[in-house]
Amino acid sequence: MTKVIVMDEKKKISRKDFLKLAVPAAAAALASGSLNLAKAVSREDESIQAPEVDLSKLPRELVQKNELLRMQEDLLRALSKPRKERKWAMVLDLRRCIGCSACTIACKAENVLPPGVVYRPVMDEEIGTYPKVTRRFIPRPCMQCEKPPCVPVCPVKATHKREDGIVAVDYERCIGCRYCITACPYNARSADFGETYTQGTPKVQDYELRPAFEYNKIWPRKHGASPIGNARKCHFCIHRIEKGMLPACVTTCIGGATYFGDNNDRDSLVSEFIARPNITTLKSELGTRPKVYYIWG
C-alpha cells in the first residue's frame, strides 16, 4: 500500500512536468485496459453496423439539389461496403469559405475540445495593397495523409492509419509524448492538457466535462483519463460518419465550402470535385498525399 502511494506521488510529479497536469491514480487504469483494446480492434474488422439514417423517403429532387443530403446519401452508400473499400476524402472549396469558423466551433462542441485543442482552425490572411486587396480563408483540418508523417514517429503505435484511410489516435495507447505533434507538417495535432474554459470562474460547467463520442467510444473528461494527456486530432468524426452522418464541420459549414465523401466511389460528389483541374493539396511536395483537397479558385 505504501508502495502504491509512493508510486502515485512520483507519477503526479512526473505528469506535471510532462503534461502540466495532475493525474489521480485511478484514472490511469481507466485510460488503458487491455481487454477493451482487444475488443475495439475486433470491432474494426467487422463490416460496420447499419447506419441510423434513412434518406429514402425524401424527395429525390431535394436530395439532388441539397448538397448536404447528396453527400449524406453518398456516405450511406459507402457504409454499405466493407470499411476497407471506403476512402474518405474531404474537399475544401476556398471560393466558398467565408472564414466564419463555424466548423472550428462545431468541432469543439462535437468532440468536447478543451482550451488549446483545435482540430479545425481557419486561417484568415489579407493579400494585396489598398485598394486592390482581398482576403483568403483557409480551413486546415488534419489532412488524413496517405503517408502520414505522424504514424511512424509514434513510439506506441497509438497513431495509425485505418483501412478507410482515416489517421486515428488510439487514446488508450497514447502516452502523450507529442512526437506526432512535432512530426505533423500541417500543425494538425494538439495536446489535451485537461483544461476547461470555465476554470477560474465561479463554477466549472458540466458541458465541458461531458463525455465525447470519438472513435465510437465514450470518453468522460476526467483528469488522468484519456483523452486528457493525449495528442488529439481530427478524425473526420468517425463516430458520426459510421452512424450515417456527415462530419460536424461539413454539416455546419454555412458557406457550403466543405465537401466530404468516399473517393472510392466515382459517383460521389467529392470524387467529382477531386477529378477537376482546379483541385490541389497542401504541401504536396512533401509526398504526404493528403486526402483533404483544396479548390483555390
Added chain:
Amino acid sequence: MNQKKQLSRKEFLKLSTGAGAGALLGRELLENSGLLKNALAQAEKIQEADYVLNKPENIINSVCLQCNTGCSLKVKLLDGLAVKIDGNPYSPWTMWPHLPYKTSLSESAGIDGHICPKGQSGIQTLYDPYRIRRVLKRAGKRGENKWVSIPFEQAVKEIVEGGKLFSNVPGEENRDLSGLKDIWVLRDPKVFKEMNSDIKEIWHSKEPEEKKEKIREFKEKFKEHLDKLIDPEHPDFGPKNNQLLWIHGRLKSGRSEFFKRFIQDSFGSVNFHGHTTVCQGSLYFTGKSMSDQYDFDEKEKKAKWGGGKKFYWQADLSGAEFVLFVGSSPFEANYGPPYRSNKITQGLVSGKLKYAVVDPRLSKAAAKAWKWLPIKPGTEAALALAMIRWVIENGKYDLKYLANANKAAAKIDKEPNWTNACWLVKIKDEKPGEFLRASDIGIEKARKTKSLKDGTSIDYEFDNFVCYENNQPVAFDPNDAEIPAEGDLLVDAEISGIKVKSVLEIIRQEAFKYTIDGWAELCGLEVKDIIAVSEEFTSHGKRACADIHRGVSQHTNGFYNVLAWYTLNLLIGNYDWQGGSSQASAYDNVGEKEGKPYDMTKLHPKKISPFGISIIRHDVKYEETTIYSGYPAKRPWFPMASDVYQEILPSAGDGYPYPIKALIMYMGTPAYSLPAGQTQAEVLADINKIPLFIASDITIGESSIYADYIIPDLSYLERWEFQGSHPSVIWKVQPVRQPAVAPIPEEVEVFEERMPISLEAFFLKAAELMNLPGFGKGGLKEGLDLFRPEDYYLKMTANVAFGDENDGRNAVPDADAQELEVFLKARRHLPKSVFSIEKWQSAVSPLLWRKVVYVLNRGGRFDDFEAAFDGKQLKNKYGKQINMYIEKLAKAKNSISGKGFPTSATYLPIADSQGNIINDEKEGFSLNLITYREMAQCKSRTISNYWLLSLLPENFILLNSQDALRLGLTNGDLVKVVSKTNPEGVWDLKAAGKKPMIGKLKVIEGIRPGVTAFSLGHGHWAYGAGEIVIDGKNIKPDKRRSLGIHANSAMRIDPYLKNVCLQDLVGASVAFYDTYVTLVKV
C-alpha cells in the same frame, strides 16, 4: 495485442525522461491492485455506450437568439444537458433547400443543418457561470456592483409596495419610493378612452385660445380624476401610469405581447419602448413611410395616409443575378450569415450571381466580391443618387412599371405593386410640397362608400390624386382596382396656375444636382466603378437588387440614405420579384387574423388603451401638443418613428416632457450598446432621475449593473418566443422558441404554481399582489385563466398550427402516436415546473393539441421550399403601393429647427440636431470612426462564450497602413481613442468606475484610408468582467471578458442636446459612423 502494447510502452520508457515512466508504473501497479476491477467495469461501460445525439428523443428543435437572425436550432441533449447545437433541417435559415415540413422526426434526427459559431456557442450563454439565479437587490451605490440576494416574493412585494427600500444604503436612508401600486392610479378603461379622445381634440384645435378652452373643458369634465394625471395643465401627458417606463433591447413576439399586456393593457402606461433605432431605425421607419397607403381610416372616418408597416426589404438571394451590398455585411452580420452565405457562395461558384460591396472596410463579403467600393462613410445617398442619375440619363429604368399610378394599372401589367413616381406634386417656392389633388384643378371630389368591419357602410369624400398623361391631367384613386391610371414620368409643368412636377422629375433634378464625377468625389469613389455597378445593376431585369443595412441607416442622414437606395430599387421595379426586393412573411401567432383560435389582443377582461405623449415624443406633432413653446424644442420630437432607444433615458433624465417614477429594463443595455453610452449610464446611475430601476437580465450586465433590483431571467434556450422572420427569408414561417433545458434560475411560486423566475413570473407575481386585471383566474376571459407562461404561449403556438386561413384549411397535421411519444421523451429532463403534460395539454383546445405538438416537434412552422415562388415573382408579396415620395413629410416639421423636411431621396451632410454640419475633422480629428461586426461576437451579449473568445480573444482598432505611416503608428501599438466629446478617451461610468478606451492597433490594407474601425462586442466592464459583491462575498471577475476595446464612448455627443449621441431626426437612427477621432499612442 496486450503484450505488444506493453512492449511498445517499455520501448518508449527507454527513450523518454522519467515523466512517462511514472505514469506507466502507476498504471501497472493499479492493474495488480484491487482497483483494477472497478476501473475495468467502468471502461466496459464506456465501450458499450452509443452515439445518442442523433436520436429524436434527445433533440429539441428551437430558435437561436445569439443574434437577432433567429436561426432555427436543433438542440442536442445528453442526460438533459445541452451539449451540441446544430441547425434545424426543417428551416430555410439552416438548410438549403430545407426538408419538407412533413418529414418525420426519425428522419430529420440524423440530418443536421448548418449554424454559425455564435449559434453553436449558445450553450455557453446558457451555462454561463456568471448567470444569476436569485433576485439581486442593490446594496451599494448604483453601479457599485454590490448586492444582496433576496427571496423573489419579497422583491416583488417591495417593488409593488414601494417605501424606504434602500434605507441600508448610505445617503438613501430617507428616500421614499413609489411602488408600482402607487403609479397604477387611473384604472378605468372607459376613462382612458374618453380622455384619449378629448386629448385628440385638444391637439387638433389650431388656435391657442381654442386649445386653452379645450384644456379647461377637459379639466372640468374629468375633475374627479385630475389627481391621477401627471400634470392637469398638460392633460396630454396622460395619467401618472405613464410614469412607469419600460425599455427593451431584444424582444420578440410572444414575450412582447405578454409584457405589453402588463405595461399597457393592464397597467395603462403608454411608455413601452424598444431599441429599434440602435439597430437600424432609419431602415425600418423609411420602410414605414414608404409603405403608408392612402386609404379610408375607420377611426378618423376619412381618407388619409396610414397603415405603413415598420419593416424593410432585403435582396432575395435565391434568384438574384446581381446584388449590390451597401453597408450590409452578409457574411458577418445582417440577417443573417447562415441563411445568406451559402446562396451567395453557390451563386458565385456557379456563375449565376455577381455582386459588389459598398463598405469602407474590406468585409469578408467584400473580399470575394466582383467589386469593392470603399465609400466615405455618410455619403451613401450620394452614391445612390449617382446611380439614379446614370439610370435615368441612360433610360435604363423600368418605364412600364413606374408609369403605373394605381392598382388597376399595375394589375394590367401583372406587376404586384406600384409607386407614386408619376404622381404630380405641387411646387411652392421651388420646393416640392403636397400632392396635387383633383380639387386643386377644379375636378370635383369623388364620393365613395366604404363597408366597415361591423357590417355597416359609410359614405365619404375622396379627393383624387393627379398624374399627367399626354399633357392631360388624369385624376385617380391609388387603390382603384378597376380604372387604371398611368402617367408621364418626367413632368415639370403648370396646371391651372399651379406649378407641378412629377415625383420622378423631382428625384431626377436631385440626382442631376451633381455630375457623376461630382457625386464620385463626394463619396470618395471612382467614376468608372460607379458606372460599372450602374450598368450591371440595370443588366439583369428585375433580378438585381441593392441590399442595404446598418451602414446606410445608422447616420444622421439615415432616413434619406435608405430612401435613396430603395428608390434606386424602384427604378428597376424589383419589389416582389425573385432576385429583387423581398419582405418578411410570418404565420400569425397573436391570432388577430379572422377565424384564428385565440385572438390574444382581445383575450383580456379589462383592457386599457393607454394615452398621452410618450417619453420619446413619437407619433405626435410637437406643434399640436400643449407643451409647444416654439423652436427649438427642448428635445426632438419624432413624428415618423417609434422605439427611439437613445432618447428614452436622457428624456427621463431631463423630465421632458415629464419625469418618470419607475423603470423596467428588459434584455437591453443602452449604456453599452448605444453610441456615447456613458450618457445613458449617467441617467441610470442617478437615483433622482430614475427613482426605481428594475432590470431583467440573465447576468449583471453593463446597464443592469445600475439597477435597484435584477430579476433573473431565462435564457433563450429555456423560454418561449415567436421569432418571426426577416425580409431576406422568402418563405412564410414562424420559428417557435421553446424551453429546451431545465432552467438555471431558482423555482418560485406564483398563483400557487411552481415556475422558474423569469420576467413572466415577475409580472404574474406583481399582478397577483396588485390584483391587476388580465392575469390569474379569468385573466384571459371568464373561465380562461392565465396562471403560467404556457397558458399564453401554447395558445399562440395553436394559432401558428391553425394557420392563417379562417376555416383552418391551412392547419398543420396532427402529431401521430409516435410523434407524441417522442415529444414526451424529448422533454423527460424538464422539471415539472416547466413541463407538465397535463398543464400544457389543458392550455389549448383538445382539437388543437396534436397540432401544437407537431409544430413544437419541428421548432416552428416553415412552408415547403416550392411554396415561396410564383413564377418569376415571389409568392409572399408585399403587393401594395410603394412611396418614392413621402407626402407626410411635407406636413411635418423638424422640432429643433422649425423647418420642414425633404420629401424624397436626397443627400444630406452629416449634421447635429440643429442641422449644423459636424466638422471635427477640421479640428484635427482625422479619422472617421466606424464599427463593424465580427462573426465571433454579437453586439453586446456573447462575451461569456469562451468558444467564441478562442476565435477572437480581443478585438482590434483597424487602420490602413497609409494612416499608420502618417500617424507614426505600428501594428500592435496600444492606442487610446479620443474625440471632441470624449477628450480623455475614457468611459466615465460613475460608481461603476472609469475604463480607458485603449485598444490594440491592427494595421491592414483592407480599410479606406481616413477610416478607423473596431468590431462590436468586446471590452466589457460588467457581464462577469468586473468585481461583484453578493451577500458580502466577492465574486472573482473573469478578465478575459474585459479584453479588447469598446469605443462607443468616443462617439459624438449632440452639441445642442448634450446628453445623447448624434441622431437622425426623421428615421431616428443613432449615428454609429459619423464621429471623427484621434488615436493616441499609449
